[in-house]
Each structure stands twice: as C-alpha cells, then as structure tokens.
Amino acid sequence: MKTNLQNNSYDTMLEPSDWRFSAAIVGLMQYLDYHDLDYRIEDDCIYYNREDINEEKYLEFVEYKYGEELHHKIVENILSREELSDEEIKLVNDKLSANTIMKKTFGKLKYDKTNKQEILDIIIKSRKELIRETFRSKSDMYANYANTNQLFNDSQNNCRLIGYYIDSGKKGKSTAFNFNISTFVGCDEREFDFIPFAFEGTREAFFINDNYTIDRLKISNKTLRIKVESGLDWSSKSKDTRQVLFKGIIESTDFIDRDVEVIFKDRDKGYFETLYIRKESIDIFKKIAEENIDYRSFCFSYKVTEKYYINIQKQVTDSILNNLLLDNLIEIFLKEKYRNGLVSQLIKINVLIRRDKSMKDRLKGAYKNAKQVAEVLEINKLESYKQKLTSSIIFKDYDRVCQILLQLTNYSGVEFGFVYDLFDDFEENKDLAYTFINALSKKSENK
Template sequence: MKTILENNTDFNVKLEPSDWRFSAAIVGLLEYFEYIDTLETSYKVEDEYILYNSELITKENYLKFVEKKYGENLHHKYVELNLEHYNQDNNENDNTYIIKSINEKLSGNTIMKKIFKKIKFDGTNRDEILSLVNKHREELILETFRNKSDMYKNYCNTNQLFNENQKYCRLVGYYIDAPKKGKSTGFGFNMSSFVGQDIQEFDFIPFAFINDRESLFINDNYEINRLTSAKQVFQEKIKADIENLELENKYRGIKYSLFKGIIESSDFIEYDVEVIVKDRDKDYFETLYIRKQSIDILKKINERKIDYNSLCFSYKINDNYYIDIYKKVMECILNNTLLDDVIDLLLKEKKNYYTVYQLININDLIRGEKIMDDKIRKIIHACANEVRNKIPENKLESYRQKLTSSIIFKDYDRV
C-alpha cells in the first residue's frame, strides 16, 4: 500500500508490502535506491515499510540503473564494451568473432536498426559507433528494456512505462484495455463498480524477479529485510547451481534451485511463503504457495538422504507427451497428494526401480511417516529376503513381474 506523507519533513512516501505487487516494488526500489543514493539520505527501511522521497525517482536515474543492472544483456552495452576492448592486433580468429557478434547486435532489435541503420563494424569505425551509442544512449536503453521479452515486457504493458498512477494496473494479466473492455470489467457493466490499483512504483517490479526461462519472486514479507535477503540468498544458490550444472552440461530450471535450496538449507525458507512465477510464454503471473507442512517434507528429504536428483528426468508416455517427474513430485509435495500414480507408472520398467524406491520414501513423508517407520522397514526387508530364499533364482524375476503387475492393476489376489 502506498501512502503520501504530507507532514513528514524527511520523506514524502510510505510503501508497505500489502500484497506481492507492493512487496516486489519495494525490493526493486531498494536495489534502485542503493545504486542512486549510496549515502541513504533519501530513503529509510523499517521492519514493515519503507520511507522515501519520490523526487529520487526520475526517468534519467531509472534508465541509468537499468543499464547498470542488465549490462551486456542490453544490445548497445554489449557493442560498447566489446568495441572498447577491440584491438586490431588481437588474434585474427578472435577479431573475426568479435566483429561478427558486434554486427549481430547492431541489428539485434528495432531501435538498434533505427539508430545504426546500415552501419557495420569493420574494425576501423569504432569511434563512429561509440559516438552514436553515447548520443542515443537513453533511447537505446529505454526501447531495449521496454521491449525485451525477459525485461519489462515480461511483466508489464510496454505502453505504461513511466506512466503516473492509473485506474488499471500496468502488470500483464492485470492490465485492461479500457476503451475496448472497460464496461465489461464492472459489475452489471457499470464502470463505477470496478476497483483497480496501480502505482508508478510498479515499474520497479521487474527488478525484484530472478530471471530464467521462468522468473521467480519470493514474497517473504514478514519483514522488509526478509524480502531482500530471500532474493539475495536465492540468487547465490541459483548461481552455484548453474555453474555446477554447466560443468555437467545440464539444465534444470529455476524451480529446481528453489526446491533444492529448501531441501538442503535449514535457514532458506522456514515457514509459509508465497512464490510468484512468471513464464515468458504466458501473459499472466502464477502463484506457488509453499506451506510449512510442505517445507518440512522437503527438509526431511535431505535428513533421510533421499536421492532427489535421481528424479530429474522426463518419462515418455508417447511421442507427443512426456511427464517431468521432478516437477510432478514437487507438485504432489506442495499439494499434499500421494505419488501412487507416478510410482505405478515407473514400476512398469525394471530400470526405474531405484527411482521408485526414492518415490516410496517421499510418499511416506507425505503420509506423515505413519507407515514406513524403522520397525516396518525391517519387517519389509525380512519378508523380501524370505521370499528370495524360498523361490528358485530362475523364477524370481517372473514372480517379481507378477507382484509388480498386481500392484499396478490393483489385482492383489493374483499373487
């Protein structure tokens, strides 16, 4: 919630994390303030809100911060940095690659094509290109940031950047085209019955998300410092995971890092928390609500030394349909639903038995550890050994198949 302070001589705005949009705006604003106001004279952070001077929020400062935050992900910045380090005396192959990559960026989007037109870098016209970058820097930052699919466009209506507070929220999935659909939004087609909420500070929401193919924002809003520290801790975990997975030439996505962080870290997320998800391919935000019960289950996965990494694969149903096993398991944990269907599916192939064993252990955690205590486990192992001893080796596999089929088809009398 945003409150204008009329009698405060130091600050004129108070912002509270009343819902996830305001929480994300606060996180983005604090990153912006740390860059713009290093002396911390124009803002103040309290446990439940922040105070600041709105005069600190300007288009010029905003775009400077965007350039600092996104760096080479902005086409003109990539060109600038590579031109500054270009040396004709470098290895010929290196220079050929640099020239090619610079020219790709010079025509990388609409605004780059407009500014540089038919100019190509040939190794001799560095100063000409750098001069154009400096001359049109603000426009280059603005248009690239506004229209890039992993930047402002992923979160907000691109036509609303820098607009003042308005009746309809600027976020995608919230925004309404009033001239076309305004009447239908109100009860009984009465526009006066519609209640919307938007503030200019929502332009800072993109900075709060941690970007990947899916972007996440952890709304740990018990205190303001928890909001900022949750993002910082999560960013460090993602960076470590990406570096480790790149060594193995693997990709597992941002949600893998989220659940891995909860599983392996005792102090990452400890109580009910709301996680906002934004997929680039979707024009709306999704909410992932992680309850304390689910967090406890995730932490016990580590305590029980369950190999959750063995679940990171997709199971083929047919040529057009695959099931992401890791995603399915995490959905079951979050929704407190059993993994019986997944277990039955994987039981059909012997190569999945190790994975099935991990799923059975997770299933027991979801059940509240009411079935598979140490005593029951010992009994199960004893029964299995007794069966192995009584059935000839050449018939053991056949019996195992019959037992598996009886479980899958719920035909328990056939064994």
C-alpha cells in the same frame, strides 16, 4: 499501499499490503541502493522521496542489472577489446540487428574492423533509447511482467501488470461477458515498474513474499538471488530457478522457515501464479536431506510423446506443497528397467508426505522379502511376476495384487510379513507394495 506524506523528511511511504507492493519494495530498494539514495525502512514500510525516481536513473539501473543481456552492451564490451576473433566479429554484427531498436539505430551498418569508434559513438548517443526499448520489449524483462505501453506512466485506474491490466476503452477477450468496469478493483502505482527487478529466474521467475517484515522481505529475496547466481555450487551451474529455490529450502535452515507466499511468472503464460509454501511442506523439504534423498534425481523431464513431456521436478515439488502422493510417477517408472533408484526415492517422498513414522521399518521388511524371492526364483519367472504385479497395481486391481502375492509366497517359500497390512488397508499401505515390486530383481539389474 502507497501514502504521500507531508512535513516529513521523506515524502512517500510504501507498505507491503499485497505481493505487488512487496515486490515493488524489493525492486525499489535495489534501485535506491545502486544509486546510493537515501531511504529508511521499518518493520512494515519503507520511506523514500519521489524525486529520487526518474527515467534516467531507472534506465541506468536497468543497464547495470541486465548488462550481459542487453544487445548494445554486449557490442560495447566486445569492441572494447584490442583484438577480436572471427566469432566475436560475427556476434557483434548479429547483435547490431538483434531487435527492432538495434536495426533502427544502426541501419545497415556492420562492423568491418575500421569503424569501431563509429559504432561506439552511436551507442553513446542512443544509449537511453537502446536501454528503454530493449528492456521494454524483451520477453524475459519488462514485457514478461507488465503492459509494455505503461512503462514510466503515472498511476492509473487499471494495474499495469500482466493478467491485471484491462483496456477499458475496448472490450475484448480479456473481459468476460457483461463485464462491468465500475466493479473492477485494480490499483496501480508508478512504483510497480520496479516489480521486474524483484523476480529471479529465466523461464520461470520467482519472488518470495516473505513480508513478515521489510528486512525479511529483503533478506529472503537477496538469498534467492545469490543462490540463483551461484547455481548452489552445483557442477552444472544450473539456472533452473525452481530447482534452486527448493534446493535452497532443503539445504538452508535460515532461508525460509515459516508459511510463505511465493509468486512465480512463467514466461509462456500471460499471468502470475502463486505457490503457498506451508511450514509442514517446508519440514518435508528439510527431511529430504536427512533421509539422504538426492533432490537432483528429480530434476529432469520425462518424454511421454514427441510433444508431451512431464517435468518431474515440478510434479514432485507441487505434490509436496499440496500434500499429494506421488503414486502416478511411481507407477510410470515401475514399468521401466533401471529406474529402481528413482522409484525408491519417490517412495521415500511418499512416506514423508504420509507422515507415517512406522512405515520406514515396514518398507525394509518388504524390500528384504523381495530380495529373498529374487535369490530363489530364476530371472524369467521373476520378471513374469514383477510384470503381473506392476500391471495390476497400475490398473488399481488391488485384489489381483494380493492374489499374486499369495501365489508368489507359496511358490517361493518366502513368508511376506507386509501383506497383512495390504489386506487390512491397501491404499494406506500401497508404498509397501511399490517397494516390494521395485526391489523384485536380481542385483545385476539394480543400476
């Protein structure tokens, strides 16, 4: 919520009344810090002066924050070098016509090794317009978060954010049948233009609404920004923000340690989405490290068809957040050879979600029985039983699974202690069956 003040050293107060104001505060603080402008924060609000916010300073901050992604800035940086390679010359000419505003500004002008200063002079003269139009229209900048026509506009009746904005002048697909604009509540503030700065990420961008205090809000999102920029020191330097966010929760005890709302924006979707990370889910993420579960093993997409892929990382994190078991993923990978390690990791996550302290020891028993059978049976027979068990459990034919296990214990001469739990309640003890089936292979096949 925004309040105009009088007879105060600051004329405006902003409170984190919902996630939009929280994100605006985080972005605004980055802007004020960059320009070394005066403001004051308390536990539940920030004080500042309206006159410190203007288009010129805003665009200067945009160029600072997104410098490596703005076309004119890339051209400027390359042309500042003494010698240019053929690849750099090609990149400069590509950037001179990279978007509408660059084409409009430079026309048919191309760098030919003699006109460096001419191009630099045009950039200096048109800098403000180049920054504004590129930032406004780029799909991972302002256009990803708000209506591009509302940049720098004063507060209005309808919120400028994507998914909130309604063009009240015409009724289109954005409004439902018999929609009544008089009943719509969608406050808007000029400060919402700072919301894009609060999000971290590329394809998926995240904002942590840790608004317990303004300090927590600032620290949590600064921590996320640092982790995204560093890639958590992984060799791949991945910029997958979802991966960084949840790996950060796993590895950092002071990052997020209470119920918190996380807002994320998928670039391909015209609305914001919310993740509610509860303390019990955070505890599961913390235990992932304790259980030696390698979170990176989930960070890939599984091809189902030419056009359909399953984001395994997203499914795992969503399941933990929503307290849902990973049975579907386990059954997908049980069918594939050389996925034993991945399946065992998924089963461990299942056990954490169930919060069954006794399950860990019982899983060891099921695993031991499977290895005892693998030593007795020849490989063809072993594969046959594994295929039968896998098919039966995937089709939810649990009676058939139990029958096959009884046949197998008689055939192999190995007593299965875990089957009594399956007879008692198969659904609750299904991870025992998953573990046995997954371990039912020769050592040479466990990769």
